[in-house]
Amino acid sequence: MNAVLYAVTVAIWGSTWLAIKGQLGEVDPTTSIAYRFALAAAVLLVWARLRGLPLRYPPRTHGQFALMGALMFSTNFLCFYIAEQHLTTGLVSIIFAMSLLVNIAFARLFFHRTIAPRVLIGGAVGLLGIATVFWPEFADFSLSSGSGQGILLSVVGTLVFCLGNVVSGKTQATGIPVVQSTGYAMAYGALLMAPFALFLGDGSAxxxxxxxxxxxxxxxxxxxxxxxxxxxxxxxxxxxxxxAYATVLFPVVALLLSTAFEDFHWSARDLVGVALILAGNAVVLTKPELLRRVAGLDREGRTPAGSATAAAPGSAPANSAGE
Known part of the structure; x- marks a missing residue:
């Protein structure tokens, strides 16, 4: 089931960056964001009502919903929508992919989780692949240009989104289901954008x-x-x-869509970068036991006794593959 959720997230979110471009025109981004999450909230909350799911929560819980909405369904997207006025969708998705490392740091900071070395290694390999694919765009970066403002907004949006992840994780830990918490959070996000759309928005309704x-x-x-x-x-x-490692695969989806709809031509650098992204993804998501078997190591990081790869008498022991 986790693999299905992962695939759905990658496929859909990998394509939304291109869809956001269709929102950048006569309508102000604040208005488009308010429309988007008001519609999404209505779908989720109506569905919850039809299913008979509980929708009444105390004010303190609604405070969590509102904070989640401010971080995940309004402020961060305003940064991304404006950033895409200056940057390509691929570059914005690359910066958003940094949420992998930010979430790892936040998990350690807020939840005191021990981070397995393979997660760090896989994340580093994946991000190296992203840098390889989009190196020319990074090489042309300048803070004095519109692209510099776009990159700064993308970084801020990513950090805000990751803080929203923390709030969502704590909310789910209290037993509140995803449907209700997400529906209410999206409603609050739309409400937060509404005043900006009404009084500061510049463009058509x-x-x-x-x-x-x-x-x-x-x-x-x-x-x-x-x-x-x-x-x-x-x-x-x-x-x-x-x-958050799903975010590392978003640029791959963006590249495939660009190949189909924007006449993107693959280079050797692109192929190497995508291979690194997929390799890093495999390291992070594969169970440690399977990685050990593939490497021919036992739980202590040694080659099995009597195997063809066992260390010769008097030789140094194999390196540990520890978590």
Whole structure:
């Protein structure tokens, strides 16, 4: 089940960066964000009501929902929407992929979790692959340009999103289901954006085009309801540091979409980078026991006695593969 949730998260969120481009036009980003999460919240809460799920929670819990909405369903997306006015979708998704390492750090800081070396190693390999694929865009980076502002906003949005992960994890730990917590949090996120859309938003109230309407519905239903539902469920099951590794695969999906719809041409550098991303993904997600078997090591990190790879008498012992 975790593998299905992981695949759904990668496939959907990997495509939402391209869909966000369809929202950047006549309508102000604050308005588009408010529309997106108001629709998503309505879908989740109506579905919960039809299923007879509990929807009454004390004020303190609603405070958690509101904080989660501010961090995950409004402020961070405002940063990303504005950033995509200056950067390509691929570069924004790369910076967002840094949430892997941020979530690892936050898991240690807020939850006192011990981080397995293989998670750090796999994450480093995956991020190296991302840097390899998009190195030319990083090489042209300048703080004085619009791209510099876009990168700064993307970094801020990623940090805010990861703080939202912490709030979501603590909320799920109290026994509140993902459907209700996500529905309420999205509603609060939309409410937070509404005043900015009404009083500070610059542009049309709505753009009645197929591109804008279609991308809005896709982002609300697939990107928000299904995508966030899958991701937050995964977060509660395997922890934020491992769930966030899905973000490392987003640029791969973005590249595939760019190949199909934007005439992207693969280079040798791209192939090497994607191979590194997939290798890092395998290291993080594969169970330690399987990694040991593949490496031909036992639980103590030694080759099995009597095997063809066993150390010769008098030779140094094999290195540990410890967690």
């Amino acid at each position: 709505f753009e009645p085009t197929l591109e804008y309407t279609g991308s809005l519905l896709y982002l609300a239903v697939f990107g928000s309801v299904i995508g966030f539902g899958s991701y937050l469920t995964l977060l509660g099951r395997i922890g934020g540091e491992r769930a």
